Amino acid sequence: MQPHEEAMVKSLVAVAWADGRLDGEETQVIDALLEAFGIGGEDADGIREFAKEERSIADIPLTELSATDRRMLLQHAVIVTWVDGEQHEKELAVLDELVKRLNLPEDEAKTLREAADERAKRMLEIS
Secondary structure (H helix, E strand, C coil): CCHHHHHHHHHHHHHHCCCCCCCHHHHHHHHHHHHHCCCCHHHHHHHHHHHCCCCCHHHCCHHHCCHHHHHHHHHHHHHHHCCCCCCCHHHHHHHHHHHHHHCCCHHHHHHHHHHHHHHHHHHHHHC
């Protein structure tokens, strides 16, 4: 697993923990991310172990992410917050913190978040 892949998946684990719990749907999302990134074996086991404890944005190595990765992370993070069908205030606060930590311009972050919100809502309608 490449450092940027690890940082991306660990970041999304932290977002999944935003509401103080990691439920079945969020665990399935983590497994889907591992599959999407082609992460298996010991690397996947390490991520699952990382996910067992409550995590925050402070626990992740954001410096491993390129500018493109940071934008992609924000979009994925927004989708993770919708996994249970709604966004909670704690999740929105984590997204706000993530935007600051990623050092993204506010207007760009707003556009990325709105697009990801719409994508997540469409995905919820399909399932």
